[in-house]
Amino acid sequence: TTKDDAKDDAKKEAAGAKANPDAPLKKGLKLAFLPKQINNPYEQIVDKAGIAASKEFDATAKEVGPSDAKASSQVSYINTLIQQKQNAILIAANDPNAVCGPLKTAMKQDIKVVAYDSDTAKDCRQLFINQASSEEIGRSQVQRIAKQVDYKGQIAILSATQNATNQNTWIKYMKDELKDPKYKDMKLVKVAYGDDDDQKSFQETQGLLKAYPKLKGIISPTTVGVAAAARYISSSSYQGKVVLNGLGTPNQMRKFIKDGTVEEFSLWDPKKLGYLGAYAAAALASGQITGAQGEKFKAGELGEYTVGKDGEVILGPPTVFNKKNIDDFDF
Amino acid sequence: MSKYLRWDTAVGILLIAVFLTGSGTTEGFADTGNLSSALNDTAEIALIALPMTLLVVAGQVDLSVASMLGLSSALAGSLWDAGWTFEMIVPVCLLVGVLGGLLNGWLVTRIGLPPLAVTIGTLTLYRGLASVVLGDKAVADFPEAYGKWAASTETVPGTFIPYPIALFIVLAVIAAVLLHSTGFGRSLYAIGAQEDAAHFAGIRVKRIKLALFAVSGLVASFAGIVYTLRYGSARADNGLGLELTVIASVLLGGVDFNGGKGTLGGAVAGVLLIGMLNNVLTLNDISGEIQVIVTGLLLITSVLTPRVVAVLSERRHRRAAAVS
Amino acid sequence: MTRSPVLAVRGLSKSFGAVRALTDVTLELHAGEAHALAGENGAGKSTLIKTLAGVHRPDAGAVRLDGEAADFGGPADARDAGIAVIYQEPTLFPDLSIAENIFMGRQPRRTLRRIDRTAVHDATAALMRRLGVPLDPERPARGLSIADQQIVEIAKALSFDARVLIMDEPTAALTGSETARLFSVVETLRAEGAAVLFISHRLEEIFRLCSKVTTLRDGRWIATDDVAGLTEDALVRRMVGRDLDELYPKQQATLGEVALSVRRLTREGVFRDVSFDVRRGEIVALAGLVGAGRSEVVQAVFGVDRADAGEVHVGGTKLRAASPTAAMDAGVALVPEDRRQRGLVMELSIERNIGLTGLGSLGSGGLIKRALERGRASDWATRLQLKYGKLSDSVEVLSGGNQQKVVLAKWLATEPTVLIVDEPTRGIDVGTKAEVHRLLSSLAAEGLAVLMVSSDLPEVLGMADRVLVMHEGRLAAEIPRAEATEESVMTAATGRNGKEAA
Amino acid sequence: MSMTTQDSRPAVPQADTSARSLVDTVFRARELSIGGALVLLILCTWLANSSFLDDQGIKDLLLNSSILVLLAVGQSVVVITRNIDLSVGSVVGLTAFACGDFAKNSGHSAFTVCLLGIGIGVACGLISGLLVSFGRVPALVVTLGMLYVLQGFGYWWASGDQINAATLPDGVLNLGSGSVLGIPYLPLLSAAALAATAYYLRTYRGGRELYAIGSNPEAARLAGIPIRRRVLAAYAFSGAIAGFAGALWLSRFGTVVADAANGWELTVVSAVVVGGVAITGGTGSVWGAALGALLLTTIGSALVVLKVSSFWQQAITGVLLLAAITTDRIVQQRTTSALRKRSRA
Ligand SMILES: Nc1ncnc2c1ncn2[C@@H]1O[C@H](COP(=O)(O)OP(=O)(O)OP(=O)(O)O)[C@@H](O)[C@H]1O
Ligand SMILES: Nc1ncnc2c1ncn2[C@@H]1O[C@H](COP(=O)(O)OP(=O)(O)OP(=O)(O)O)[C@@H](O)[C@H]1O
Ligand SMILES: [Mg+2]
């Protein structure tokens, strides 16, 4: 069998049951959050917010997860969640495909699957709660840094791991955006990988600046990377000479905004992501929606959301943090 | 303990105890579906543990296994992406595994480097090659027809045993016979306990070591294919860090890291014990970090208990001797 | 005598698990006295010494020092009490220099408790001079020959200025001249008032050095006699419990065709251009001073070491170089010199050790039959009169001499046509030694070719049909049995006949 | 007095003196070959990109390697005794988080924080050490167990919390980024620990006894060396160093989650092995181990500066690692055989 034969294997699933938009949220639902890794600080915030939100509609929610960010470890957790007959699984996938098999098994047993933060393959979940449109994140990163470097000079990207799906999607849109003639004087010289490891990201930043002395800007669309890069730049002679932008949490970046190392960065509110995820899962499990495009559901105080193409629900545009507003946030 | 109960037997008993307690107290544990998937989750570890046991008995160790698994997976992915047939990919991956194992063995036997040092080096190298081969791509469109051979939902008819585990059982029996009832097995114990003496007894120490490393590479690359099919995903970082889990399982089963001691049954019991225990704990919503602690404590207990028992029986003996 | 003994034990018992190594043993050591400890292999001599040195704790009975009960918690306590011990097996740190080996844990110190390296070096150099050996104090102990290792051990013991000097077979690996020098040093110490406890299986040494001898048999005290009134036969009777047969029972054998032929064998820096033949039925001894390269030659013949040049033929066919397996297939067996490292796998059981040389022949289809393995082991254990508890005990717990028998058994079981033995009777008691000699002799009579490396001159002269003498890596002389005397062999070994041989 | 000692020297025979200088070379060669490789690597990288060795570049190199050097020093003390400590990565993670938790939103000084780190490290080291020395159980198994236990404990305690630079007192952060005379504090501290350890190992009985234990434990027992106490001390020391490294980690990176240094155990062991400390104990020096650590970090930095593709970096690191230990081994073998031939010539 080769790749080409295999494509025919893909089966078309019959459209699921009808959605009933007026169905009330069921009581006593069991929701489970499965983060990439149990001690991922960012996802902890998401999950805790989601668990808190579940109380609003009398569901019991829990967070379980592996102590390492490996796809294989998530699989055994999914299997046990199926055994435990949860009503919905919310997962931030370490590998979009590796978790597919068991997730499909879950869906067959009428367990709803919602991906958040990091998507799985499209046919392995009903919904993907996207923090923001991937395309918008990717393009806006380039647009913002371009303004900061005045549409001139070399830039680089400091990503997480080589295989991080969300990162790679964003980077794809960044490269696409850069094709626009208005960026003709800008050049993306390198994509470096900090593996979402503080030390590695730190060292990669150093290396970038050494290898490309004319570097004008770095985009780091990962919270670990951007913080590490900021820390390196702030303590080096590059401070003020190199622009850093990316996705980071206000608490991590406050110091560098204040000392001028970083002018601005962006992120969505992870608490809202968790909140929305919980409501979306509940809506699915109660039959309000099925994950088809165009369906609408209410997410508590966040208001109404519409399911987009491929089952995507978009939280909203990211917040841009800078000197003026950073003290209004604490996460 | 040494006299009445060996540690590897104790691990076996512990395994049964966990199984019984799990069935009694934990809903969903004794479910065949759960057992199939829990077993299947240990497939790669179990497979790699077999040659690892032989290596450790012979006083060697191979830390590069997880990287070789990743390399094999990455290679399978990139060849599949390039339009190769699966029937061609598998032999190529296995060949690479053997070559990688031979490199380890060559460095150990020819250059005379300690295996720990060599395989820490190749651990980095093979993982690096995996990333060279596949880069940041993830290949996932493997055919269902093959995937099902590795899935936990497909079992040997009439049982709850998935195919990778069935294969593991066959290989484990072969390995057990090899280790415990053949001259080759005897040589391994001799090499592990005292290499010089084995050499002087005309045992082909270098050749045997080379063969062991080659087999270890072969099985690791095979485990890479199982992994790829089972998760339907070929990535350069597949199986990252698995080497320590494999070694922990083998050591838990009472195989002596210094070589010359241990049984294959013990090692297999060690693998299954960690797998079953984690499954029970997960079903009881005990989170990952506690499972890690439990694994660590088990490992420490595994070496401490025989010691304590030995010291106690020594005391008893001395008292008896003094009285008589 | 009214003086109380420096070191004494009374009613000492010690057992290891089910093995009773010592039962109710009594021993008194006086200042200025050289006291011998005699007994067969496994009689408990080493165990007694280790108990005196604080390595083992006695089950019953107490060690008394100057009449006071001394409770040694460990070797350090005994050392601090002035007891120096040379153990049967060398206990060196291979990675450290000779000087460090000697002074480990007791290095002279300078200000701030720092080690005074110069003092350590100089003291070691002085010790080496006293022993008359040209060993560099800074040389690492790794790679020292067994004899040199033993010398370092002796230097270590001497460096204590101990009141009690205990030596467990210190001369087993030494040749005559080194032994003589050791004895003169010990004699001086004794004259200065030290008490000496000495173990050796060479009875003549006991008669030369000691004034008293205590005999042990099966872990029990048998007798303590003045050496003066004792004959060798009487001592042997005390040890063995019966009269002993002839010591070197050389049988006359008819020589057959050449079984082993070594041609121009060379290993750079170790030996060069070594050629000789061994015929069926013949016992050829390879003699020489310690470090002459004999062990290295036989190891190269057997293929465990790689030779740089030269060939080995067995039964007319050339052996593949550097392959012990090929040598074994051709019918060669090598009983190596260092039994603990090379002869035996210490952790494995007696039966597994004996089985190790016959893994291919212990069953069918690659599988091993336990019964065959056990049968092979018990046959040979009986033939060599091995003293053991169970065949499944690890060889670690056997006494030195019995370990040597296991090595012999393991190789004789391969039914070789060429048997190479390197110091076959080192550390073996007189009874067993005669046994081994009778065995070698009858094997030769059955047509086996025997090549024997030995530093024991009486053994060489008593057993060999032909003596090859090595000097500094070359064959210095070939002496037929009729002409072999202590003088002729020593002359060649010390290189004094260099011109004649050339 | 010195006259007499001088006099006694020439008695050492001629042949052995030349052998001795050769022996010296063997021992020095181990550090020399790694040092040579390091210099070569730095030189090549510098030729390709001169900014590699500008002020900032040197500072970065030193800073990057200082924690690994420190850990390698602690690890080699344990490895010399024929043991191993796989739990270092977990200890660093645990202490870094614990120190951060202790220091955040407080006015604690860097000194107090380091003391706390060392204290926690010693406690962890003592547990491993007690198990290894008094329990007489294999070090690799016990410390692998400790790796899991401490890691799990750290994760459980942190439960996803993170220490942020913004909440840490300036004194602590200053330790990580500040410098004296242009040299950052971190490498200075590592160098001090290195030099002190090396001096102790060479010139104190306790230090030499560690080598003796690693070289032949049975002989060490017969020589009356307090093995258990020494091994325990080695583990406590390694733990202390790891704890100190944890505190430094916090001060350098500011942002810490409990998995700091996760997986570093193998990196540290490779540094030690590359540095010529035999995994079988008894030989090697902390200088070598430190050079090994320096070499490993420099390879990492150099590859980035040389614009080697990210995908190739790890593979090349692996090749260089293997090349380093292979060369070292071959040089060593050559010298030994030369020594053998010389001694007989
Ligand atoms: N550690 C041990 N464990 C069990 N048995 C032991 C141990 N050490 C010695 N033995 C047993 O104690 C007995 C006495 O042994 P020992 O070594 O004292 O004999 P020996 O007189 O020194 O013999 P040799 O002349 O061969 O050296 C032997 O039967 C031996 O097997
Ligand atoms: N492993 C080794 N490494 C280095 N030198 C060695 C090694 N083994 C032996 N030698 C040296 O080689 C020389 C020959 O040793 P060998 O053991 O062959 O001598 P021998 O004549 O058999 O003496 P012995 O009576 O000690 O066995 C000695 O100088 C010895 O120090
Ligand atoms: Mg003895």
Ligand SMILES: [Mg+2]
């Ligand atoms: Mg010899």
